[in-house]
Amino acid sequence: MKEIEFYFDFISPFGFLASRKIGALAEKYGYSCRWQAMLLGVSVLKVMGMKPLASIPLKGDYQFHEMKRNFRREGIVLGRSLDAPPAYPVLAGRAFHWVEHNRPDLAERFAIDVFNAYWIDDRTIDNPEILGSIYAALDQAADPLLDALGNGEGDRLLRAAVDRSLSLGVFGSPFFRINGEPFFGYDKFDQMEAWLASGGW
Amino acid sequence: MKEIEFYFDFISPFGFLASRKIGALAEKYGYSCRWQAMLLGVSVLKVMGMKPLASIPLKGDYQFHEMKRNFRREGIVLGRSLDAPPAYPVLAGRAFHWVEHNRPDLAERFAIDVFNAYWIDDRTIDNPEILGSIYAALDQAADPLLDALGNGEGDRLLRAAVDRSLSLGVFGSPFFRINGEPFFGYDKFDQMEAWLASGGW
Numbered sequence: 001m002k003e004i005e006f007y008f009d010f011i012s013p014f015g016f017l018a019s020r021k022i023g024a025l026a027e028k029y030g031y032s033c034r035w036q037a038m039l040l041g042v043s044v045l046k047v048m049g050m051k052p053l054a055s056i057p058l059k060g061d062y063q064f065h066e067m068k069r070n071f072r073r074e075g076i077v078l079g080r081s082l083d084a085p086p087a088y089p090v091l092a093g094r095a096f097h098w099v100e101h102n103r104p105d106l107a108e109r110f111a112i113d114v115f116n117a118y119w120i121d122d123r124t125i126d127n128p129e130i131l132g133s134i135y136a137a138l139d140q141a142a143d144p145l146l147d148a149l150g151n152g153e154g155d156r157l158l159r160a161a162v163d164r165s166l167s168l169g170v171f172g173s174p175f176f177r178i179n180g181e182p183f184f185g186y187d188k189f190d191q192m193e194a195w196l197a198s199g200g201w
Numbered sequence: 202m203k204e205i206e207f208y209f210d211f212i213s214p215f216g217f218l219a220s221r222k223i224g225a226l227a228e229k230y231g232y233s234c235r236w237q238a239m240l241l242g243v244s245v246l247k248v249m250g251m252k253p254l255a256s257i258p259l260k261g262d263y264q265f266h267e268m269k270r271n272f273r274r275e276g277i278v279l280g281r282s283l284d285a286p287p288a289y290p291v292l293a294g295r296a297f298h299w300v301e302h303n304r305p306d307l308a309e310r311f312a313i314d315v316f317n318a319y320w321i322d323d324r325t326i327d328n329p330e331i332l333g334s335i336y337a338a339l340d341q342a343a344d345p346l347l348d349a350l351g352n353g354e355g356d357r358l359l360r361a362a363v364d365r366s367l368s369l370g371v372f373g374s375p376f377f378r379i380n381g382e383p384f385f386g387y388d389k390f391d392q393m394e395a396w397l398a399s400g401g402w
Binding site for chain 1: 244248249250251252257258259260262263266267270273274367370371372373383385386388389391392395402
């Protein structure tokens with residue numbers, strides 16, 4: 001098995017940045033890539049007991065500067081402001097994991113479309129109708145997804161996925177596992193490339 | 202002016218890793234490099250209100266794994282265990298800033314020797330005699346340095362340097378400023394190289 005697991009929170013700017021590059025890296029080295037939504041609100045705030053990044057003196061300001069620098073470098077023009085209040089990502093996470101469970105072949109495409117809806121088109125991703133319309137645009141019937149968002153199935157799938165990610169030590173966004181070897185952070189692309197090219201060290 | 206400022210805490214493993222690479226990067230692009238000791242205990246614990254990294258669930262374990270992976274990649278054989286209790290870095294910081302103030306031409310060399318004493322030779326760097334002997338090995342008289350460690354001058358110089366670093370937004374180790382542009386973390390070498398090669402973006 002040659003697999004990269006890619007963990008992200010839809011409202012994480014560094015997760016979005018990583019989502020634009022991970023597919024090409026996996027493909028270059030013949031790895032499959034398994035996309036997995038997680039929730040920073042659970043790992044960082046609840047499990048780790050930390051404060052939201054933006055509220056941490058010095059580091060909050062620095063990270064904001066670094067985010068903007070990264071988007072500038074990648075030439076990505078955002079539709080929403082990086083300092084706008086973030087959406088509540090739970091509904092998008094439930095929708096993703098329902099898609100991942102039922103149509104794993106569509107999971108990456110669905111995640112990319114949700115990321116773009118949020119960051120490029122500034123759409124409200126904590127809304128079932130919008131999530132349903134994103135899924136429908138993949139030539140799928142939206143009703144089963146909307147049912148899963150309403151009847152607790154999406155909630156159950158997301159909780160199981162978040163529990164699994166925590167049990168693997170995943171705490172941030174983006175977080176990667178290359179055949180189980182963990183790499184945290186958007187800055188790790190060069191190290192991951194070296195790891196993939198060399199077979200590890 | 203083409204200057205890279207390099208901020209580090211002597212007891213930071215990532216700071217030590219960075220200390221082995223920053224000189225070559227600066228030289229490659231014709232930059233001078235100004236080494237500056239800082240104190241994580243002031244920035245992270247006091248100003249930012251965070252807990253020590255090792256005590257943070259999930260992240261502490263991950264960072265420990267990443268440290269070991271980085272040292273392995275660089276082929277650095279440590280004389281002290283990464284999970285041994287850290288030394289108290291204040292005395293080494295005072296000694297460094299006294300050297301930096303009085304003999305700036307020796308500051309980088311002194312810092313490298315203190316780093317190696319601690320990480321490679323597992324010496325106790327919170328000890329005036331050892332710091333004096335490291336300075337004496339540079340063909341210098343140790344007495345003025347020992348006086349500065351005893352009479353408050355070293356303390357004053359370190360406090361001023363830490364205050365200055367905080368005023369510039371420096372919070373971690375390693376932290377770099379390339380003509381004022383901030384980069385945090387050991388993982389930033391590739392981004393810094395791209396910044397230097399391109400003139401920024």
